[in-house]
Amino acid sequence: MAKIGLPAGTRDFLPEQLIFRQKVISIMKEVFERYGFLPLETPAVERLDVLSGKYGEEADRLIFKVLKRGEELKSALAKGGELADMGLRYDLTVPLCRVIAMHQNEIGFPFRRYQIQPVWRADKPQKGRYREFYQCDVDVVGQEAPLADAELVAMTYEVLTALGFSDFTIRVNHRQILSALAEWAGIPKEKQPGFFAALDKLDKVGLESVKREFETRRLAVESIEKILPVIEANSLDFLKQALGHTEKGKGAVDETECLMKYATKLGVPAQAAAYDLSLARGLDYYTGPIFETILSDAKIGSVTGGGRYDNLVGLFTGKEVPATGTSFGLERIMDVLAEKGKLEETANVTQVVVLPFDEASLTYGLEVAAFLRKERVRTEMYPFAEDKMRDKFGWVSKRKVAFAAAVGPDEMKERQVTFKNMATGQQVKLPFGQLPVELKRG
């Protein structure tokens, strides 16, 4: 017998799960398109020279590589050369930058795209962490801050609302505020990444712990004393006072204020978006506004995150192209929605099973199925004609199909159909060509 099993960290999506996933995805897509974003798809495999060196050394080790073939493989083995020439996509941002570079003369700017596709990482699999998982990215390439960034915040609000979330906060910060702040407090360049990393933990561990981590990371006492009140205040007004005299600080604070104002005008209520000085986000490539969404009632970290990356596209095009984007944590969102029992009623399944009493009424049953399908009713033929009638009804109810359309010798002779509502048990006999009211199209 052939071996069976899945590679570690991968999953099958059986129909029931997948219908749920597809529903969530289609809600997201509808909002993306309402905000003027269009879909993009790129291949699962990319050239290794496109993927490598974009994410840092640790990430490079997590890229799945595709073995060379035939003569090329033989020669690589003989000469000790590179064994692979392609890799599985590690994220959707580098492919986007490659697309921009390759198609810059065909596409109009700003390029507003969304992309929902799997990515692969050779991470150690564990609960909630997969080696093949979906990313869901929305980006604007070719437009400066802060309007594009404000639209991303508004779109994020709308997506989460459309998915049924009501209690969440979109935290907003600006990379240039953080770096102006560090300079103002006299934190030297080489200690800034550590400073940001410590600051980023504020909402999890509290101010005291953050202060201790500053000390552990050997920030100067004067720097710490200067910066703690600013962190505690956590306000753009306060920052304006502190940083208003520096060009970088003033520009970044103004841009962030403008972003928040635009987001409000675009319909984001005050309680759903907040400036947060402690938001730093991990990726090195961010250059401007950054944002992240936390659900108030779920202890699972952020469900969206992103920011401006004005230098990344330039790596591929050779000229600077402003860009900003955000990513929805599809797997996490799916987990929370499933836990909450939201979107449970999956309308998207078979509505009627046609049950012929016997072999003779089967052909009449086929005509009934053809009619139902013509009326856009999702219809299945009962598969095992020789079963007992009671077993047939049991099978329909086990499958949670709403209606059985029973056809026996009587129905066949009179050209009628007996529709049974499986939930209520109610039956109605109708002439061929008529539908019970519950099955009529809206």
Added chain:
Amino acid sequence: MAKIGLPAGTRDFLPEQLIFRQKVISIMKEVFERYGFLPLETPAVERLDVLSGKYGEEADRLIFKVLKRGEELKSALAKGGELADMGLRYDLTVPLCRVIAMHQNEIGFPFRRYQIQPVWRADKPQKGRYREFYQCDVDVVGQEAPLADAELVAMTYEVLTALGFSDFTIRVNHRQILSALAEWAGIPKEKQPGFFAALDKLDKVGLESVKREFETRRLAVESIEKILPVIEANSLDFLKQALGHTEKGKGAVDETECLMKYATKLGVPAQAAAYDLSLARGLDYYTGPIFETILSDAKIGSVTGGGRYDNLVGLFTGKEVPATGTSFGLERIMDVLAEKGKLEETANVTQVVVLPFDEASLTYGLEVAAFLRKERVRTEMYPFAEDKMRDKFGWVSKRKVAFAAAVGPDEMKERQVTFKNMATGQQVKLPFGQLPVELKRG
């Protein structure tokens, strides 16, 4: 500057193409679900021991393999062991069989699934042949012939009709008819595959050429003489006379007749499906009815193909499970539809661009965008506030967006919006909160 380029035989789908693809796919999905099929997704990567040895040696060579990592790779290199542990999915049938084997206690039978996902083959890339391409499979697992097979034929008819094709033929044959015929004509077992392959070319090369190929393949003269009239007749009635006395032949002919009758009852018109003795199909694993669709007005081979494979699932489960399925040639179908200019109007794009006259009216424009999106109108904000008004309108019309919503100081003061129909040039000034009739929801 970073390298750019795509791996050979792979493609990006830019928004315009992708919207078209997604439209075709959504039409197919709607029909699949109307016929009671539910979606399934499996990982792109499978264990090599699952993939290997299922498709024959030549196909095994076309499987892309994923390199082992870390210690495992070192050890394999040192010992000359297998360098890969996973492969990219080669088709959707073997993953289906693996899913059945792994989840046989969770899923109900018959399992009616469709799957639309990419597959990878290390074939030489050429026009219309890709290394990463989509397959689109519909299968019924756990149900005997011929009802399930007839439903596949009817579903195929409906999908192609829904896509706008009107002139096509679904050819139907039965593997057991072919093998009974070969036995009846005295063709020895080892020559049967060659006999089927020659027969399969009938519609392309004609009877004379097929006869010559029989001779080249050294079929006995008596066999050829016996079989030519049957091929020429190409009729189930004729076959019944010839093979009716053998159990295998009679069973297969009866089953095929019944399949055709069921398909008719399910709504397939007589001219859209036809018995065709010369249809053989390449794959070894078929065991019963086989089918294939040819478009009359396109010289591109078949656009759908499939058949019954009662022994394949058993390879994984250890017990026989009847199964039948068909596959839509998505890439070919897409090509033909694109050539015909069908489905050209892609409704699925941005409907309005909001154009603020200046920086001051921008915030009012954001409110207008928020209102339009609330009304489910797909809306984009004009990205470059400082551009001249004429350039702004030019940009909207270049993007083929139907409406511009212009807002200047006057509109802002009076809380109005000027909607311009970009096709007709007509303008209408409406109070905030009102939509032009063309943008109202159906």
